[in-house]
Amino acid sequence: MTEHLVTLDLAGVADKAGLMDRVAGALGLPDWFGRNWDALADSLCDHTVWPEGAVEKGLSIVVRNWRPYAAARPEEWETAVDVLGEAVDRTTDLSVALALGGAGR
Numbered sequence: 001m002t003e004h005l006v007t008l009d010l011a012g013v014a015d016k017a018g019l020m021d022r023v024a025g026a027l028g029l030p031d032w033f034g035r036n037w038d039a040l041a042d043s044l045c046d047h048t049v050w051p052e053g054a055v056e057k058g059l060s061i062v063v064r065n066w067r068p069y070a071a072a073r074p075e076e077w078e079t080a081v082d083v084l085g086e087a088v089d090r091t092t093d094l095s096v097a098l099a100l101g102g103a104g105r
Helices: 016-027 037-045 067-074 074-090
Strands: 004-009 059-064 093-098
Touching: 004 016, 016 037, 016 074, 037 074, 067 074, 074 093
Parallel strands: 004 059, 059 093
Antiparallel strands: none
16 A cells, blocks of 8 residues: 655745644644644644545655755754654654755755
């Protein structure tokens, strides 16, 4: 069974608020998504807010164009990586990959 694939493109993201907006848009999170680290962790582990089709197949998120954000906001990026990693550890049908190369290297 092929996983449901979501691309999270961080091109132009300059801060945590931008990251949260981009995640909410890519995953189609509900309006009540709290746009903070705890809310992100909870949403990634909550199948009820996953995109349609992901619950049955599993969810795979590919993060693109992340390097400029990581360089500009290293502490925020480290927290984001920790949150994503913990969500993957807690949710067996979730995977997150960082795309290498491309613009922003």
